[in-house]
Protein backbone atom coordinates (compact mmCIF):
# COMPACT_ATOMS: atom_id res chain seq x y z
CA UNK A 96 0.00 0.00 0.00
CA UNK A 97 1.49 3.24 -1.07
CA UNK A 98 1.40 6.32 1.05
CA UNK A 99 1.20 9.81 -0.28
CA UNK A 100 3.82 12.09 1.23
CA UNK A 101 2.89 15.72 0.93
CA UNK A 102 6.03 17.71 0.25
CA UNK A 103 4.41 21.05 -0.41
CA UNK A 104 6.14 23.81 1.49
CA UNK A 105 9.41 21.89 1.87
CA UNK A 106 12.67 23.08 0.40
CA UNK A 107 12.68 20.21 -2.07
CA UNK A 108 9.86 18.15 -3.43
CA UNK A 109 11.99 15.02 -3.56
CA UNK A 110 11.34 11.87 -1.63
CA UNK A 111 14.10 9.63 -0.35
CA UNK A 112 14.38 6.25 1.27
CA UNK A 113 15.99 5.84 4.66
CA UNK A 114 19.08 3.65 4.43
CA UNK A 115 18.24 1.81 7.63
CA UNK A 116 14.49 1.33 7.77
CA UNK A 117 13.80 1.62 4.01
CA UNK A 118 10.80 3.86 4.52
CA UNK A 119 10.00 6.85 2.38
CA UNK A 120 10.59 10.31 3.77
CA UNK A 121 10.77 13.78 2.30
CA UNK A 122 14.40 14.63 1.53
CA UNK A 123 14.32 17.40 4.14
CA UNK A 124 13.73 14.86 6.89
CA UNK A 125 16.66 12.64 5.91
CA UNK A 126 20.04 13.48 7.35
CA UNK A 127 23.56 12.17 7.04
CA UNK A 128 24.55 9.55 9.55
CA UNK A 129 27.28 10.78 11.88
CA UNK A 130 29.38 7.64 11.57
CA UNK A 131 28.73 6.94 7.88
CA UNK A 132 28.03 10.29 6.23
CA UNK A 133 27.09 8.73 2.90
CA UNK A 134 24.01 7.13 4.49
CA UNK A 135 20.88 9.24 4.47
CA UNK A 136 18.78 8.16 7.43
CA UNK A 137 15.66 9.38 9.16
CA UNK A 138 15.83 11.01 12.59
CA UNK A 139 14.71 7.84 14.36
CA UNK A 140 17.56 5.85 12.80
CA UNK A 141 20.27 8.45 13.22
CA UNK A 142 23.12 7.05 15.26
CA UNK A 143 25.23 8.41 18.06
CA UNK A 144 28.92 8.88 17.53
CA UNK A 145 30.97 5.77 17.95
CA UNK A 146 33.03 6.04 21.14
CA UNK A 147 36.29 5.87 19.25
CA UNK A 148 35.30 8.99 17.31
CA UNK A 149 34.75 10.97 20.50
CA UNK A 150 37.62 12.88 22.10
CA UNK A 151 39.40 11.02 24.87
CA UNK A 152 38.01 11.55 28.31
CA UNK A 153 39.67 13.99 30.60
CA UNK A 154 42.25 12.45 32.87
CA UNK A 155 41.86 12.58 36.61
CA UNK A 156 43.94 14.93 38.72
CA UNK A 157 45.69 12.51 41.03
CA UNK A 158 48.35 14.87 42.34
CA UNK A 159 47.99 15.97 45.96
CA UNK A 160 46.93 19.58 46.34
CA UNK A 161 49.27 20.57 49.16
CA UNK A 162 52.07 18.07 49.27
CA UNK A 163 54.59 18.32 52.08
CA UNK A 164 58.27 18.28 51.23
CA UNK A 165 60.05 15.04 51.71
CA UNK A 166 61.85 14.92 55.05
CA UNK A 167 64.13 12.08 55.87
CA UNK A 168 63.07 10.03 58.83
CA UNK A 169 65.48 10.09 61.74
CA UNK A 170 65.59 6.83 63.56
CA UNK A 171 67.36 6.42 66.87
CA UNK A 172 68.15 2.99 68.16
CA UNK A 173 68.00 2.86 71.94
CA UNK A 174 68.55 -0.38 73.78
CA UNK A 175 66.93 -0.98 77.18
CA UNK A 176 69.41 -0.30 79.92
CA UNK A 177 71.44 2.17 77.95
CA UNK A 178 71.70 5.71 79.35
CA UNK A 179 69.49 7.04 76.52
CA UNK A 180 66.62 4.76 77.57
CA UNK A 181 63.85 6.93 79.03
CA UNK A 182 62.94 6.40 82.69
CA UNK A 183 59.68 4.74 83.59
CA UNK A 184 56.63 6.94 83.72
CA UNK A 185 55.05 4.87 86.50
CA UNK A 186 55.74 4.77 90.18
CA UNK A 187 57.83 1.89 91.36
CA UNK A 188 55.48 -0.48 93.20
CA UNK A 189 58.03 -3.26 93.39
CA UNK A 190 56.31 -5.39 90.78
CA UNK A 191 57.87 -3.88 87.72
CA UNK A 192 60.79 -5.35 85.85
CA UNK A 193 64.06 -3.74 86.74
CA UNK A 194 64.92 -0.78 84.60
CA UNK A 195 68.55 -1.63 84.62
CA UNK A 196 69.34 -5.19 83.60
CA UNK A 197 71.61 -7.08 85.92
CA UNK A 198 75.21 -7.11 84.94
CA UNK A 199 76.61 -10.31 83.60
CA UNK A 200 74.85 -13.51 82.70
CA UNK A 201 72.89 -14.54 85.74
CA UNK A 202 71.34 -18.00 85.44
Ligand SMILES: [Zn+2]
Nearest residue numbers: 113116137140
Ligand atom coordinates in the same frame (compact mmCIF):
# COMPACT_ATOMS: atom_id res chain seq x y z
ZN1 LIG B 1 14.80 5.24 9.06
